Amino acid sequence: MIVDCAIYRDGHRTESPQDFSDALAEARARGDSFLWIGLYEPTEREFDLVTEEFGLHPLAVEDALKAHQRPKLDVYEDSLFVVLKPVTYEPEHDTVTAGELMVFLGDSFVVTVRHGAASPLAGIRRLLEQRHDMLRHGPTGVLYAITDAVVDHYLEVAAELTGDLEELEGEVFSPTGGSGYTASRIYGFKRQVMEFRRATVPLSMPLTRLAGLGPFVESVPFVREQSRPFFRDVNDHLMRVNESVEGLDRLVSDILSAHLAQMSVRQNDDMRKISAWAAMAAIPTMIAGIYGMNFQHMPELHWLWSYPAVIAVMGFLEVVLYRTFKRRGWM
Structure with a gap:
């Protein structure tokens, strides 16, 4: 279903459009406006209207409806399709839960599709509506704000997992050597790290393209050239996250080996x-x-x-x- 829909003109939110086609044509004619539609787990029938009005590619539409995608960036003729996996950490159960967030970016429009509970979109929209300078950059500003919020939350989750790992280390290397459930806790923690890694590691390639780093010197369609430094900053944060994830994965493997050696x-x-x-x-x-x-x-x-x-x-x-x-x- 459509959670929110609005036209943003010169960095300010205006009325919600009654007709997507007319609103999009007006935004393109003005040059300082864009349309942002937010959907939550839409059905195929609900998404058909958006697909027809914005000319979204059928392959991207299929991915957005079925979800269960890896983070990626696909470039089509009339739009850009970005998949992100925001994560949440539940300290009560020590679990990492990943959602899915798809972003369609085109000429004067942004369509976001959310699956799962882990999504920062509502907070991002409220924050952007207070930062008119960011909204003046149009769809590019929205994409930057979304990726920045998702990656910054990765840093928080990595810090939480690091704290859990330190508790496991203390338990394993205690005089008692841990309880009979220590091995199962270590294995469960390793699964959480793997779930987190599935969300962070594949995102490196899309951000590298958006930042114009390495072999991706050509600009990405529908993304302003001036935004590359901002995406480089997000990419730097993601590199820190991936380094933390790699370190967590190695340490938890070493802790499991140490625990098994102690048991032996x-x-x-x-x-x-x-x-x-x-x-x-x-x-x-x-x-x-x-x-x-x-x-x-x-x-x-x-x-x-x-x-x-x-x-x-x-x-x-x-x-x-x-x-x-x-x-x-x-x-």
């Missing part, structure tokens, strides 16, 4: 203790087994001190074994 060492210690106690139990068992064979010709059976002597020998051997194992750290 702890199991080896337990096996040594069990083996030591089994060896100590084998001494009296062996001696008792020998004297339980009922042989007739065993001279020590007729000695007066044979029973106390056997008990003393067993006790002496037990003490020797205990001190030996204790010295080696097996007990």
